[in-house]
Amino acid sequence: MKDVLIGIDAGTSVIKSVAFDLSGRQLAMASVTNSFVTLEGGGAEQDLDQTWRDMVQTVRELATKVPDLARRTAAVAITGQGDGTWLIDRDGLPVTRAWLWLDARAGHLVDEMRGDPSDRRRFELTGTGLNACQQGAQLSWLKKNRPEIIQRAATAFHCKDWLYFKTTGERVTDPSEGTFTFGDFRSRTYSDEVLDILDLTTHRRLLPAMLEGTSDQHALLPSAAAETGLLDGTPVVLGYVDMVTTALGAGLYDPSGNVGCTVIGSTGIHTRFAATADDVVLNDDASGYTIAMPVPGAYAQLQSNMAATLNIDWLLGLARDVLTASGAKLSRDELLRALDVWVEGSEPGSLLYQPYISLAGERGPFVDPDARAGLIGLSVRHGFGDLARAVLEGLAFAARDCYQAMGAVPGEIRLSGGAARSPSLRRIIAAATRAQVRNSSRQEAGAAGAAMIAAVGLGVYRSMEDCCAEWVTPLLGECDPYDEALSQTYDALFPSFVAAHRALQPVWKTMARRRDGGCTGAKS
Numbered sequence: 335m336k337d338v339l340i341g342i343d344a345g346t347s348v349i350k351s352v353a354f355d356l357s358g359r360q361l362a363m364a365s366v367t368n369s370f371v372t373l374e375g376g377g378a379e380q381d382l383d384q385t386w387r388d389m390v391q392t393v394r395e396l397a398t399k400v401p402d403l404a405r406r407t408a409a410v411a412i413t414g415q416g417d418g419t420w421l422i423d424r425d426g427l428p429v430t431r432a433w434l435w436l437d438a439r440a441g442h443l444v445d446e447m448r449g450d451p452s453d454r455r456r457f458e459l460t461g462t463g464l465n466a467c468q469q470g471a472q473l474s475w476l477k478k479n480r481p482e483i484i485q486r487a488a489t490a491f492h493c494k495d496w497l498y499f500k501t502t503g504e505r506v507t508d509p510s511e512g513t514f515t516f517g518d519f520r521s522r523t524y525s526d527e528v529l530d531i532l533d534l535t536t537h538r539r540l541l542p543a544m545l546e547g548t549s550d551q552h553a554l555l556p557s558a559a560a561e562t563g564l565l566d567g568t569p570v571v572l573g574y575v576d577m578v579t580t581a582l583g584a585g586l587y588d589p590s591g592n593v594g595c596t597v598i599g600s601t602g603i604h605t606r607f608a609a610t611a612d613d614v615v616l617n618d619d620a621s622g623y624t625i626a627m628p629v630p631g632a633y634a635q636l637q638s639n640m641a642a643t644l645n646i647d648w649l650l651g652l653a654r655d656v657l658t659a660s661g662a663k664l665s666r667d668e669l670l671r672a673l674d675v676w677v678e679g680s681e682p683g684s685l686l687y688q689p690y691i692s693l694a695g696e697r698g699p700f701v702d703p704d705a706r707a708g709l710i711g712l713s714v715r716h717g718f719g720d721l722a723r724a725v726l727e728g729l730a731f732a733a734r735d736c737y738q739a740m741g742a743v744p745g746e747i748r749l750s751g752g753a754a755r756s757p758s759l760r761r762i763i764a765a766a767t768r769a770q771v772r773n774s775s776r777q778e779a780g781a782a783g784a785a786m787i788a789a790v791g792l793g794v795y796r797s798m799e800d801c802c803a804e805w806v807t808p809l810l811g812e813c814d815p816y817d818e819a820l821s822q823t824y825d826a827l828f829p830s831f832v833a834a835h836r837a838l839q840p841v842w843k844t845m846a847r848r849r850d851g852g853c854t855g856a857k858s
Contacts, residue, residue, distance in 0.1 A: 336408035338400065339788050341781030343576060344368075344389060344414035344493050346434070346600055351392035352781035353400045356408070356794050358805030360777060364395035371431075376438030376693060376703075379431035382420060385493070386500045393562040404564045409551065409792055410501065411784035413573035414493035416511060417467035419476075421487040421540075426499065429487045435467040438694040440475040441703025447474070447532075448701065454620060456531040461519040461614055461624025461635075465697040470515045470532045477537065490540040498572045501562075502552035506545040509626040510574040516541060519624045519633065520611045547571045547787040548628045548798070571788040578625050578634050579783025581605045584750035584774040585806050586634060587627065587798060594744035596733055596763065597779070598751035602642030602689075604698075604736040606744055608633040615741035621699050622739060628787045629798045637698035637736030642729055643753050645689045645707065646673070649725050653718070670756065673722055677758040680719035683823045686710040687721075687728035688835055695842075699739035702839060704846035710834055726759050727824070730766035731831040737767065746770045748810060750779045765820035766828070770813040776806070 338361065341352045349368055353361040366388040370380040393410075397403040417435035422428055433439075444466050447453055457463060464471055469490060476484050491499065495507045509522045516532075518525045522544070529535045551569040559566040573579050577597075581587075586595040586607050597603040608614045610631050614624050623636040650669045657664055664672070688708045690696045695703035709724065737743040747769040753759055754773055764771040776782055786801050795801040 336406060338403065338406045339408055339785040340393070340396065340410045341778070341783075341785035342389060342392070342410065342412045342497065343579070343778065343780040343784065344385060344412070344497060345576065345780065346415045346436070349385070349388045349392055350778060350781055351389070351396045352778045352785070353396055353403065354782065354785050356789065358782065358786075360782070362396060362399035363778060364392045364399065366391050370434055370436075376441065378434040378436035378438075380434055381431055382422075382428040382496055385432075386497065389497055390561045393564065397563050407564055407568055409569040409571050409788040410554065410564065411547070411571040411573050411788035412494050412497050412501070413576045413579040413780055413784040414497065416492065416575040416577050417469060418492060419469045419472040420491040420493060420496045421483065422489050422491065422496070422499070423486055424488040430483055432493070432496075433472050436692070436694055437472065438466050438703055440471040441466040441695060443475050443478070444471050444701070444703065447471070448620065452531045456528050457620040458616060459518045459525050459528050460514055460516075461616060462514040463619070463621035463623070463697070463701055465701045466694060466703055467697060468515050470534065473534055473537060473540070474532055477534070484537060484540070487540060489542055491542065492575070494573060494575070495542065498570065501554055501558045501570045503555055504545070504552050505542045506572060507542045508547060508572050508574050509544050510578050512541070512544040514623050514625050519614070519626065522626050545572050546628075547573055548790045551791060569788075569792070571784070571791055573784030573787050574628055575625065576780045577603055577605070577623070577636060577638065578627055579787070580750065580780040581634055581783070582627070582786060583776050583779030583782035583806065585748040585772070585802075585810055587629060587632070587802050589799065592745040594737060594747045594769070596747050596749050598642045598729065598749065598753040598759070600641070600643055602639035602729060602732060602736075603636060604638070604733050605634045605636045606737065606740050608635050617699070617739045619700055619739065621697070621701055622736075628790070635740050637739050639689065639698055639732050639736065640692035640694050640696050641689060643751070645691050645725050645729065646753060648691055649673075649722060674756055674758045676719040676722040677726060680717070680723040682723065682820055683727065683827045684720050685712060685716060685724035686827070686831055686834055687724040688838065689725065689728040689732050690835070699736045700835070702842065704842040705835070705839075706842055706845070708838065726756075726762050727766065728831075729759070730763045730824070731828055733763055734767045734828060735832060743767045743769055746772060746813065748772050748774055750774045750776065760814055761817065761820070764814055764816040766824045768816055768821050770815060772813050773811045774806075775809045775811065
């Protein structure tokens with residue numbers, strides 16, 4: 335009996351294969367830590383073949399946890415990290431290592447492109463602000479600086495597209511990544527006008543056809559079957575980008591209400607549901623993403639901070655260094671539990687933290703490759719607990735900032751991601767946004783969202799709404815109301831948070847020039 339769906343989520347930090355039964359119950363998970371290299375000048379690259387081998391390893395390990403997995407698998411569905419550029423040649427071989435969404439090399443080119451009046455038209459067509467993460471910006475940089483790489487390329491993939499190619503031999507992408515980079519979000523097709531604005535008309539040959547996973551699948555190749563241990567001919571489904579599948583698995587699709595979804599992962603992803611193209615709000619700053627959902631006519635409108643738990647990781651790293659020097663050794667779980675204790679013992683709103691700790695700067699709700707994290711208001715009376723609270727408050731203010739750039743904060747926000755387990759962070763987000771907060775207990779929302787696409791595509795459910803009723807709704811917790819007194823504190827502080835990042839932008843530029851060697855600091 336074909337009673338298992340495998341969802342594969344090739345993320346930035348970890349590649350996972352997750353087995354679900356047809357009603358959405360998670361059966362088992364296998365994972366491999368992802369690996370990539372960072373380069374001088376802001377590069378972040380990943381080996382395509384190693385990514386495939388790592389995915390294969392997770393599937394084979396999953397088979398040790400689920401009896402008779404190959405025979406029972408109804409379909410494999412694949413999602414993965416968004417943006418980036420994964421180039422292959424005519425023979426299907428990698429041209430070079432993949433450029434990841436973390437890559438910042440196109441940052442200053444993007445500054446120039448965004449300054450051109452034509453970029454507004456590109457934004458109105460794609461619904462997505464240009465930033466250095468995106469394939470359009472990265473291909474433009476390569477065209478100007480490394481044209482020999484593009485000349486050798488036959489197809490430009492994203493991460494999940496590469497894995498789908500390796501499993502099926504098909505050169506395709508999905509409507510989410512296809513349209514938010516190069517297309518018209520209203521028609522879900524490529525736009526020649528967008529390609530012209532990006533100066534990539536001559537490279538249209540690189541763009542693969544778009545495939546809709548809720549209706550179309552391809553068969554697992556014999557070679558891929560031999561490597562993964564699955565059966566030759568098993569249906570393979572191309573999921574949407576991980577930002578969409580994660581939001582889908584965590585509860586974004588709810589036609590009945592004013593709902594948003596915040597995922598606190600390596601990045602902070604803040605998404606509002608737009609039932610139609612007319613519900614999409616395009617802001618004056620030309621930032622954010624408008625991404626097709628695997629639902630006819632529906633969209634996920636998204637603002638994404640470059641760094642969310644990266645800020646928490648930095649904070650806990652400081653604590654670990656101090657504790658280790660004193661002879662104490664705490665695990666990450668122990669440090670996370672201590673984080674709540676530190677936060678609850680501190681005063682709300684005594685510091686302002688700008689959570690822009692990524693080396694790639696920021697992309698939502700403003701785009702600045704030079705943005706960096708910082709503390710404002712530090713004095714001798716502050717301790718580590720105040721710093722810890724400020725970091726969480728910075729993440730919550732960033733969420734509010736992102737939602738307001740999309741029109742308004744939704745009445746209900748559904749939280750997902752490992753950090754969402756922190757009671758302190760949930761309370762702070764609820765108070766800072768004045769939203770009812772519900773936590774999703776779905777452990778692997780990205781893989782689940784991909785598997786949900788397969789479930790609809792195979793006809794297990796008549797619609798995505800029916801699928802969500804069984805896969806998502808039972809895993810949503812009770813609504814946590816916000817604390818009115820704490821909300822008033824944050825209401826008073828939030829304008830200063832916004833004013834701070836606006837005021838700091840020229841400072842970030844100056845510091846970036848110094849980092850890049852434009853200022854030696856020498857005096858005559």
